[in-house]
Amino acid sequence: MSEEVSEPIEVLRLPVELEYQYTAGKSASRFLRGLQQGKLLGQRCPVDGRVYFPTRGCCPQHGVPMAEEGSIELPDVGTLVTYSIVRVPSANIPLELPYVTIQVLLDGADTVMMHVLGECELEDVHMGMRLEAKWKPEEEWETSVGNILYFVPLDEPDAPYESYKEHI
Amino acid sequence: MSSTDESSLTASHKLEYSYKRSLGPVLSRFFTGIRDRQLLGAKRADGTVMVPPKEYDPDTAAALDELVPVGPGGIVKSWAWVSEPRRQQPKDHPFAYALIQLDGADTPFLHVVDTNDEAAMKTGMRVTATWADEATGAITDITFVPEDAR
Numbered sequence: 001m002s003e004e005v006s007e008p009i010e011v012l013r014l015p016v017e018l019e020y021q022y023t024a025g026k027s028a029s030r031f032l033r034g035l036q037q038g039k040l041l042g043q044r045c046p047v048d049g050r051v052y053f054p055t056r057g058c059c060p061q062h063g064v065p066m067a068e069e070g071s072i073e074l075p076d077v078g079t080l081v082t083y084s085i086v087r088v089p090s091a092n093i094p095l096e097l098p099y100v101t102i103q104v105l106l107d108g109a110d111t112v113m114m115h116v117l118g119e120c121e122l123e124d125v126h127m128g129m130r131l132e133a134k135w136k137p138e139e140e141w142e143t144s145v146g147n148i149l150y151f152v153p154l155d156e157p158d159a160p161y162e163s164y165k166e167h168i
Numbered sequence: 169m170s171s172t173d174e175s176s177l178t179a180s181h182k183l184e185y186s187y188k189r190s191l192g193p194v195l196s197r198f199f200t201g202i203r204d205r206q207l208l209g210a211k212r213a214d215g216t217v218m219v220p221p222k223e224y225d226p227d228t229a230a231a232l233d234e235l236v237p238v239g240p241g242g243i244v245k246s247w248a249w250v251s252e253p254r255r256q257q258p259k260d261h262p263f264a265y266a267l268i269q270l271d272g273a274d275t276p277f278l279h280v281v282d283t284n285d286e287a288a289m290k291t292g293m294r295v296t297a298t299w300a301d302e303a304t305g306a307i308t309d310i311t312f313v314p315e316d317a318r
Contacts, residue, residue, distance in 0.1 A: 012191060
Protein backbone atom coordinates (compact mmCIF):
# COMPACT_ATOMS: atom_id res chain seq x y z
CA MET A 1 0.00 0.00 0.00
CA SER A 2 1.51 3.28 -1.04
CA GLU A 3 1.14 6.27 1.24
CA GLU A 4 -0.59 9.21 -0.37
CA VAL A 5 1.50 12.35 -0.17
CA SER A 6 -0.44 15.58 -0.52
CA GLU A 7 0.52 19.22 -0.38
CA PRO A 8 -0.56 20.93 2.86
CA ILE A 9 -3.16 23.71 2.66
CA GLU A 10 -1.31 26.82 3.85
CA VAL A 11 -3.32 29.74 2.47
CA LEU A 12 -7.05 30.32 2.09
CA ARG A 13 -8.65 32.87 -0.20
CA LEU A 14 -11.28 34.69 1.81
CA PRO A 15 -12.73 37.53 -0.28
CA VAL A 16 -14.98 39.99 1.49
CA GLU A 17 -17.65 41.33 -0.78
CA LEU A 18 -20.35 43.92 -0.24
CA GLU A 19 -22.83 44.70 -2.98
CA TYR A 20 -24.68 47.96 -2.75
CA GLN A 21 -27.33 49.74 -4.74
CA TYR A 22 -25.92 53.25 -4.66
CA THR A 23 -28.24 56.21 -5.01
CA ALA A 24 -26.40 59.37 -5.93
CA GLY A 25 -28.96 61.87 -4.69
CA LYS A 26 -30.12 65.01 -6.48
CA SER A 27 -26.93 66.98 -6.30
CA ALA A 28 -24.49 64.29 -7.44
CA SER A 29 -26.99 63.20 -10.10
CA ARG A 30 -26.85 66.74 -11.52
CA PHE A 31 -23.05 66.49 -11.56
CA LEU A 32 -23.14 63.09 -13.29
CA ARG A 33 -25.68 64.22 -15.89
CA GLY A 34 -23.43 67.20 -16.54
CA LEU A 35 -20.53 64.83 -17.20
CA GLN A 36 -22.65 63.03 -19.76
CA GLN A 37 -22.75 66.34 -21.68
CA GLY A 38 -19.05 66.96 -21.15
CA LYS A 39 -19.65 69.56 -18.43
CA LEU A 40 -17.82 69.77 -15.12
CA LEU A 41 -20.26 71.15 -12.55
CA GLY A 42 -19.28 72.66 -9.27
CA GLN A 43 -21.38 74.40 -6.68
CA ARG A 44 -21.03 77.77 -5.01
CA CYS A 45 -21.62 78.10 -1.26
CA PRO A 46 -24.23 80.82 -0.68
CA VAL A 47 -22.43 81.94 2.51
CA ASP A 48 -18.80 82.46 1.51
CA GLY A 49 -18.86 81.85 -2.25
CA ARG A 50 -16.38 78.99 -2.17
CA VAL A 51 -16.80 76.65 -5.12
CA TYR A 52 -17.08 72.96 -4.32
CA PHE A 53 -16.35 70.38 -7.00
CA PRO A 54 -18.22 68.16 -7.59
CA THR A 55 -21.67 69.52 -6.70
CA ARG A 56 -22.90 68.89 -3.19
CA GLY A 57 -26.31 69.07 -1.57
CA CYS A 58 -25.10 71.21 1.28
CA CYS A 59 -22.04 73.15 2.28
CA PRO A 60 -19.79 71.01 4.52
CA GLN A 61 -18.50 74.12 6.30
CA HIS A 62 -21.69 76.10 6.90
CA GLY A 63 -24.27 73.31 6.82
CA VAL A 64 -26.55 75.29 4.51
CA PRO A 65 -28.29 73.83 1.45
CA MET A 66 -26.59 74.58 -1.84
CA ALA A 67 -29.34 75.16 -4.37
CA GLU A 68 -29.28 74.07 -7.97
CA GLU A 69 -29.01 77.76 -8.95
CA GLY A 70 -25.56 77.76 -7.37
CA SER A 71 -24.25 75.26 -9.93
CA ILE A 72 -21.43 76.60 -12.01
CA GLU A 73 -19.63 75.06 -14.94
CA LEU A 74 -15.90 74.76 -14.51
CA PRO A 75 -13.29 74.52 -17.27
CA ASP A 76 -11.48 71.23 -17.84
CA VAL A 77 -8.12 72.81 -17.09
CA GLY A 78 -6.44 73.15 -13.73
CA THR A 79 -3.31 72.84 -11.64
CA LEU A 80 -1.60 69.72 -10.30
CA VAL A 81 -1.63 70.22 -6.54
CA THR A 82 0.05 66.98 -5.51
CA TYR A 83 0.67 63.52 -6.91
CA SER A 84 1.83 60.00 -6.20
CA ILE A 85 3.60 57.56 -8.51
CA VAL A 86 1.99 54.13 -8.19
CA ARG A 87 4.23 51.13 -8.81
CA VAL A 88 2.20 48.48 -6.97
CA PRO A 89 -0.65 46.74 -8.82
CA SER A 90 -4.21 46.56 -7.51
CA ALA A 91 -6.59 43.86 -8.65
CA ASN A 92 -9.36 46.34 -9.46
CA ILE A 93 -7.28 49.04 -11.20
CA PRO A 94 -6.58 48.15 -14.82
CA LEU A 95 -3.96 50.88 -15.42
CA GLU A 96 -0.51 49.97 -16.65
CA LEU A 97 2.26 50.47 -14.07
CA PRO A 98 3.76 52.81 -13.18
CA TYR A 99 1.06 55.48 -13.30
CA VAL A 100 0.61 58.83 -11.58
CA THR A 101 -2.40 59.65 -9.39
CA ILE A 102 -2.95 63.36 -9.06
CA GLN A 103 -4.97 65.93 -7.18
CA VAL A 104 -6.15 68.57 -9.62
CA LEU A 105 -7.47 72.00 -8.67
CA LEU A 106 -9.70 73.00 -11.56
CA ASP A 107 -9.56 76.69 -12.43
CA GLY A 108 -12.30 78.39 -10.45
CA ALA A 109 -12.75 75.55 -7.95
CA ASP A 110 -11.84 75.61 -4.26
CA THR A 111 -11.66 71.83 -3.80
CA VAL A 112 -9.44 69.32 -5.56
CA MET A 113 -10.41 66.26 -7.56
CA MET A 114 -8.47 63.04 -7.85
CA HIS A 115 -7.53 61.63 -11.23
CA VAL A 116 -4.56 60.20 -13.14
CA LEU A 117 -1.94 61.85 -15.31
CA GLY A 118 -1.14 60.70 -18.83
CA GLU A 119 1.19 61.58 -21.70
CA CYS A 120 3.91 62.73 -19.29
CA GLU A 121 7.29 61.23 -18.41
CA LEU A 122 7.58 60.35 -14.71
CA GLU A 123 10.61 62.62 -14.24
CA ASP A 124 8.63 65.58 -15.59
CA VAL A 125 5.76 65.34 -13.07
CA HIS A 126 5.78 68.20 -10.57
CA MET A 127 3.52 70.27 -8.36
CA GLY A 128 2.06 73.36 -9.98
CA MET A 129 2.07 72.02 -13.51
CA ARG A 130 -0.87 73.10 -15.63
CA LEU A 131 -3.15 70.34 -16.89
CA GLU A 132 -6.00 69.73 -19.26
CA ALA A 133 -8.52 66.89 -19.30
CA LYS A 134 -8.27 64.30 -22.04
CA TRP A 135 -11.82 63.11 -22.74
CA LYS A 136 -13.14 59.92 -24.24
CA PRO A 137 -14.77 60.26 -27.66
CA GLU A 138 -18.10 62.06 -27.18
CA GLU A 139 -20.18 59.10 -28.34
CA GLU A 140 -18.84 57.12 -25.36
CA TRP A 141 -19.78 59.67 -22.70
CA GLU A 142 -21.76 58.32 -19.77
CA THR A 143 -22.83 59.66 -16.38
CA SER A 144 -19.31 58.87 -15.14
CA VAL A 145 -16.05 60.56 -14.17
CA GLY A 146 -14.53 57.90 -16.42
CA ASN A 147 -15.46 60.18 -19.35
CA ILE A 148 -12.16 61.85 -18.56
CA LEU A 149 -9.46 59.34 -19.46
CA TYR A 150 -6.70 61.28 -17.72
CA PHE A 151 -5.17 64.74 -17.50
CA VAL A 152 -2.32 65.84 -19.77
CA PRO A 153 0.24 68.62 -19.30
CA LEU A 154 -0.54 71.99 -20.86
CA ASP A 155 2.23 74.00 -22.49
CA GLU A 156 1.92 76.81 -19.95
CA PRO A 157 4.09 78.22 -17.15
CA ASP A 158 3.54 76.57 -13.75
CA ALA A 159 0.96 78.04 -11.41
CA PRO A 160 2.51 79.96 -8.49
CA TYR A 161 2.72 77.95 -5.26
CA GLU A 162 0.51 80.47 -3.41
CA SER A 163 -2.35 79.71 -5.81
CA TYR A 164 -2.72 76.12 -4.63
CA LYS A 165 -0.82 75.78 -1.35
CA GLU A 166 -3.96 75.64 0.81
CA HIS A 167 -5.10 72.55 -1.11
CA ILE A 168 -2.06 70.33 -0.48
CA MET B 169 -25.82 54.33 -14.00
CA SER B 170 -29.53 54.00 -14.63
CA SER B 171 -32.09 56.67 -14.06
CA THR B 172 -35.12 55.83 -11.95
CA ASP B 173 -36.49 59.34 -12.34
CA GLU B 174 -35.10 62.71 -13.26
CA SER B 175 -33.98 63.53 -9.76
CA SER B 176 -31.63 60.75 -8.75
CA LEU B 177 -29.33 58.24 -10.45
CA THR B 178 -28.66 54.79 -9.03
CA ALA B 179 -26.06 52.14 -9.82
CA SER B 180 -24.90 48.87 -8.39
CA HIS B 181 -21.67 49.22 -6.47
CA LYS B 182 -19.45 46.36 -5.39
CA LEU B 183 -16.91 46.77 -2.61
CA GLU B 184 -14.51 43.86 -2.52
CA TYR B 185 -11.36 42.94 -0.62
CA SER B 186 -9.66 39.91 -2.10
CA TYR B 187 -7.99 38.71 1.08
CA LYS B 188 -5.71 35.72 1.30
CA ARG B 189 -5.16 34.33 4.75
CA SER B 190 -2.02 32.49 5.83
CA LEU B 191 -3.23 29.72 8.08
CA GLY B 192 -0.23 29.07 10.30
CA PRO B 193 0.84 25.61 11.43
CA VAL B 194 -2.28 24.52 13.32
CA LEU B 195 -5.07 25.69 11.03
CA SER B 196 -3.01 24.52 8.05
CA ARG B 197 -3.23 20.99 9.45
CA PHE B 198 -6.93 21.45 10.20
CA PHE B 199 -7.77 22.46 6.60
CA THR B 200 -5.41 19.88 5.12
CA GLY B 201 -7.31 17.37 7.28
CA ILE B 202 -10.63 18.56 5.85
CA ARG B 203 -9.30 18.05 2.34
CA ASP B 204 -8.11 14.56 3.36
CA ARG B 205 -11.53 13.83 4.93
CA GLN B 206 -10.44 13.89 8.56
CA LEU B 207 -11.64 16.42 11.14
CA LEU B 208 -9.05 17.43 13.75
CA GLY B 209 -9.16 19.09 17.15
CA ALA B 210 -6.44 20.50 19.39
CA LYS B 211 -5.71 18.65 22.64
CA ARG B 212 -5.13 20.90 25.63
CA ALA B 213 -2.99 20.12 28.69
CA ASP B 214 -6.11 19.16 30.70
CA GLY B 215 -7.04 16.58 28.06
CA THR B 216 -9.98 18.47 26.59
CA VAL B 217 -10.17 18.91 22.82
CA MET B 218 -11.01 22.14 20.97
CA VAL B 219 -12.61 22.23 17.53
CA PRO B 220 -11.65 24.10 15.48
CA PRO B 221 -8.11 23.91 16.84
CA LYS B 222 -6.28 27.03 17.95
CA GLU B 223 -2.54 27.69 18.07
CA TYR B 224 -2.68 28.70 21.71
CA ASP B 225 -4.75 27.60 24.67
CA PRO B 226 -7.21 30.46 25.32
CA ASP B 227 -6.96 29.98 29.12
CA THR B 228 -3.27 29.27 29.70
CA ALA B 229 -1.74 30.67 26.48
CA ALA B 230 0.24 27.46 26.15
CA ALA B 231 1.15 26.54 22.57
CA LEU B 232 -1.05 23.76 21.20
CA ASP B 233 0.41 21.39 18.66
CA GLU B 234 -1.17 18.00 19.36
CA LEU B 235 -4.05 17.47 16.94
CA VAL B 236 -6.35 14.49 17.38
CA PRO B 237 -9.07 13.05 15.13
CA VAL B 238 -12.67 14.02 16.02
CA GLY B 239 -16.06 13.31 14.49
CA PRO B 240 -17.31 12.80 11.89
CA GLY B 241 -20.42 12.41 14.05
CA GLY B 242 -21.55 14.87 16.68
CA ILE B 243 -24.40 16.41 18.63
CA VAL B 244 -26.31 19.60 17.82
CA LYS B 245 -26.05 21.85 20.87
CA SER B 246 -27.98 24.75 19.37
CA TRP B 247 -29.27 25.77 15.97
CA ALA B 248 -31.00 28.45 13.90
CA TRP B 249 -33.06 27.83 10.79
CA VAL B 250 -32.29 29.93 7.72
CA SER B 251 -35.51 29.91 5.72
CA GLU B 252 -34.43 32.41 3.07
CA PRO B 253 -30.71 32.02 2.38
CA ARG B 254 -28.88 34.98 0.96
CA ARG B 255 -26.61 34.77 -2.05
CA GLN B 256 -23.38 34.31 -0.11
CA GLN B 257 -24.67 31.76 2.37
CA PRO B 258 -23.47 28.19 2.00
CA LYS B 259 -26.70 26.70 0.60
CA ASP B 260 -29.19 27.99 -1.93
CA HIS B 261 -32.07 26.29 -0.12
CA PRO B 262 -33.26 26.47 3.51
CA PHE B 263 -30.77 25.01 6.00
CA ALA B 264 -29.75 25.27 9.66
CA TYR B 265 -26.71 26.90 11.18
CA ALA B 266 -25.81 24.73 14.16
CA LEU B 267 -23.31 24.51 16.98
CA ILE B 268 -22.10 20.92 16.68
CA GLN B 269 -20.04 19.17 19.31
CA LEU B 270 -18.13 16.51 17.43
CA ASP B 271 -17.46 13.12 18.98
CA GLY B 272 -14.17 13.42 20.86
CA ALA B 273 -14.42 17.22 21.14
CA ASP B 274 -15.28 19.35 24.18
CA THR B 275 -16.27 22.52 22.35
CA PRO B 276 -19.02 22.99 19.76
CA PHE B 277 -18.28 24.41 16.36
CA LEU B 278 -20.43 26.33 13.96
CA HIS B 279 -21.43 24.66 10.74
CA VAL B 280 -24.34 23.81 8.47
CA VAL B 281 -26.93 21.07 8.92
CA ASP B 282 -28.58 20.34 5.61
CA THR B 283 -32.06 18.92 6.01
CA ASN B 284 -34.97 19.92 3.87
CA ASP B 285 -37.22 20.24 6.89
CA GLU B 286 -37.00 22.57 9.85
CA ALA B 287 -39.07 20.07 11.85
CA ALA B 288 -36.18 17.60 11.56
CA MET B 289 -33.96 19.92 13.61
CA LYS B 290 -33.70 19.29 17.34
CA THR B 291 -31.20 20.27 19.99
CA GLY B 292 -29.43 17.07 21.01
CA MET B 293 -29.88 15.38 17.61
CA ARG B 294 -26.98 13.42 16.12
CA VAL B 295 -25.47 14.65 12.88
CA THR B 296 -22.53 13.52 10.79
CA ALA B 297 -20.17 15.24 8.37
CA THR B 298 -20.37 14.48 4.66
CA TRP B 299 -17.76 15.62 2.18
CA ALA B 300 -18.10 17.21 -1.23
CA ASP B 301 -17.03 14.93 -4.07
CA GLU B 302 -14.01 17.14 -4.67
CA ALA B 303 -12.59 18.32 -1.36
CA THR B 304 -10.33 21.36 -1.74
CA GLY B 305 -9.42 22.09 1.88
CA ALA B 306 -12.17 24.65 2.55
CA ILE B 307 -14.67 24.70 5.39
CA THR B 308 -17.40 24.41 2.74
CA ASP B 309 -16.07 20.97 1.73
CA ILE B 310 -18.20 19.53 4.51
CA THR B 311 -21.88 19.61 5.30
CA PHE B 312 -23.58 17.96 8.24
CA VAL B 313 -26.68 15.81 7.82
CA PRO B 314 -28.86 14.05 10.40
CA GLU B 315 -27.21 10.75 11.29
CA ASP B 316 -30.44 8.79 10.86
CA ALA B 317 -30.75 10.15 7.31
CA ARG B 318 -27.62 8.36 6.16
